[in-house]
Amino acid sequence: MKKFYTAESVTEGHPDKLCDLIADNVLDACLAVDPAARVACEALATRGHIVVAGEISTTVQPDVFNITRDVVRGVGYDPKAFQIDCWLHAQSPDIAGAVNVPLDDTDPDALGAGDQGIVVGYACKETPQFMPLPVVLAHRLTSLLTLARMTDTIHGIGPDGKAQVTVEYAVNEPDHEDAPLRVSTVVLSVQHAANKNPDELAQELTEQVIAPALRGQPVDDALEILINPSGSFVLGGPEADTGLTGRKLAVDAYGPFAPQGGGALSGKDPTKVDRSGAYMARYIAKNLVAAGMAAVSGHAGLCHRHGRAGHGRSGHVRHLPPVRRRLPCQSCAAGL
Numbered sequence: 001m002k003k004f005y006t007a008e009s010v011t012e013g014h015p016d017k018l019c020d021l022i023a024d025n026v027l028d029a030c031l032a033v034d035p036a037a038r039v040a041c042e043a044l045a046t047r048g049h050i051v052v053a054g055e056i057s058t059t060v061q062p063d064v065f066n067i068t069r070d071v072v073r074g075v076g077y078d079p080k081a082f083q084i085d086c087w088l089h090a091q092s093p094d095i096a097g098a099v100n101v102p103l104d105d106t107d108p109d110a111l112g113a114g115d116q117g118i119v120v121g122y123a124c125k126e127t128p129q130f131m132p133l134p135v136v137l138a139h140r141l142t143s144l145l146t147l148a149r150m151t152d153t154i155h156g157i158g159p160d161g162k163a164q165v166t167v168e169y170a171v172n173e174p175d176h177e178d179a180p181l182r183v184s185t186v187v188l189s190v191q192h193a194a195n196k197n198p199d200e201l202a203q204e205l206t207e208q209v210i211a212p213a214l215r216g217q218p219v220d221d222a223l224e225i226l227i228n229p230s231g232s233f234v235l236g237g238p239e240a241d242t243g244l245t246g247r248k249l250a251v252d253a254y255g256p257f258a259p260q261g262g263g264a265l266s267g268k269d270p271t272k273v274d275r276s277g278a279y280m281a282r283y284i285a286k287n288l289v290a291a292g293m294a295a296v297s298g299h300a301g302l303c304h305r306h307g308r309a310g311h312g313r314s315g316h317v318r319h320l321p322p323v324r325r326r327l328p329c330q331s332c333a334a335g336l
Contacts, residue, residue, distance in 0.1 A: 004184060006166040007134035007255030009142040013075050013159020013191070013236065015243025019043040020252075022052060022071050023245045023267025026062050031269065033060040038091045041267035042245040043068075045238040050082045054267065057091040064088065076149070076159035077237055117274035121281025122258035123289040124296045126180055130286045132257045133180045133217075137165040140213040145190055145205075154204045158191030160236030177295055183217055185224045186210055191236030192228075202227045253278070258298050 010017050022043040030037035037058035044051045050072070052064050064086045069079035123130040141163035148154040164187040169178040188210065192201055205227055214223075237243075246264025253260045263274025270276040285297040 001171045002181065003169045003171060003178060004166055005132065005134050005169060005178075005256060006164060006185075007132065007138045007250075007257075008162060008164040009135075009138035009251055010163075010248060011142045011146050011159060011161040011190075013077070013146075014162065014248070015045050015160070015238045015241050016245075016247040017243070017251075018072070018075055018077075018237065019045050019243045019245040020248065020264075020266035021075065022050070022068050023054075025067050025071050026052065026056075026064055027267055027269060029062040029067055030056060030058045030060055034058045037269055038271060039267065039269040040091070040272065041088070042264075043267075044242070044244050045082070046242040047239050048082060049085070050238070051085045051087065053087040055091045056088050082238070113271065113273045117263055117272075117277060118261040119263075119274060119277035119281045120253070120259050120261050120298065121278065121283065121285035122254045122296075122298050123282070123285040124257075125289055130289050132255065134165045134167045135255045135257070137167075137183065137186075137213060137217065138163045138255075141165070141186070141188060141209060144209045144213055145188070148204075148208050153208050154201075156193040156196040157201070158193070158236050160191040160233075160240070162189045163187065180218060183214060183219050183223055185226070186214070187226045187229060189228050189230070189233060191233050194234045198228070 012018065012021060019042070022045075023041045026041045027037075027039045030039050037056070037060070039054070039056050039058070041052065041054040041056065044053075050068055052068060056062070065084050068084050072079040072082060124132055126133045127136045129136055142161060145157075145161050145163070146159075149157050149159065164185075165183065166185040168181045168184045170181045171178055188205055190201075190205065206225065210225060245266050249260045249262070249264065250256070252265045261274055261278060263272070263278070265275050265278060268275040288294045288297040
């Protein structure tokens with residue numbers, strides 16, 4: 001029996017990823033001076049406007065406006081094209097209390113969790129990165145796409161872009177472990193100048209991006225390649241599509257191969273367990289596979305916040321046993 005799995009990736013100029021970068025750069029600016037900073041920062045970007053909002057309690061005052069401009073400029077857009085608004089306030093004292101005063105008072109280094117959260121870690125032995133092959137190839141495509149733009153290897157392309165890779169899998173009996181059989185489809189969309197010849201662009205993308213990304217991979221003559229299938233892609237980034245922090249969760253995690261806890265992985269300090277816990281769950285799953293204890297490992301955690309009268313006081317993580325079968329998609333994961 002054969003199955004098809006698809007994963008996608010986006011470039012740093014995609015409006016959602018731009019917002020992730022802004023939020024994380026604000027976080028970095030806080031943690032660089034105050035390692036104990038509490039940060040929950042989000043951004044929204046649309047035509048002509050960028051809004052940065054959230055809760056920050058720290059000893060440093062981050063220069064949000066210049067941080068945002070630097071990110072926008074570094075990605076490849078003109079910061080002068082955006083009005084930047086900043087709406088930040090201090091972290092709620094209720095949430096701060098949950099973190100500062102944990103129930104476990106036997107460990108002087110203990111911290112509570114600011115909120116509940118669900119985290120999932122996943123790993124498999126398909127690639128050296130212990131990630132599914134479609135996920136690795138999709139990220140490889142967008143990385144090479146960004147490199148081609150930044151080095152001007154391909155002239156006339158913009159910061160916004162997406163990649164999607166479908167891989168055909170064979171189910172090996174009797175253990176029902178899925179194995180990559182061949183790359184079935186590659187979809188690559190990239191912003192470009194209005195005067196860019198589409199045939200020239202397709203040839204350059206095939207030679208400079210797609211071919212290097214698929215080198216050494218299971219590819220045959222039946223491979224289908226779609227480049228800018230919707231046609232012209234002149235308008236891109238926030239000018240064409242509104243972006244929001246945390247809206248590319250499957251891209252940031254495991255695509256359709258495992259559930260995602262639901263919490264954004266950007267703009268949050270480590271006391272936000274839906275981010276730091278997700279990293280630890282991935283670490284556990286990856287090491288289980290690397291040690292040969294599992295071919296596929298899905299490690300889930302339930303993070304609880306305890307307290308009285310609605311006030312969070314501490315957090316703990318209850319780990320579930322490793323899962324040895326692939327989770328086909330988020331929509332049916334609950335039934336597995």
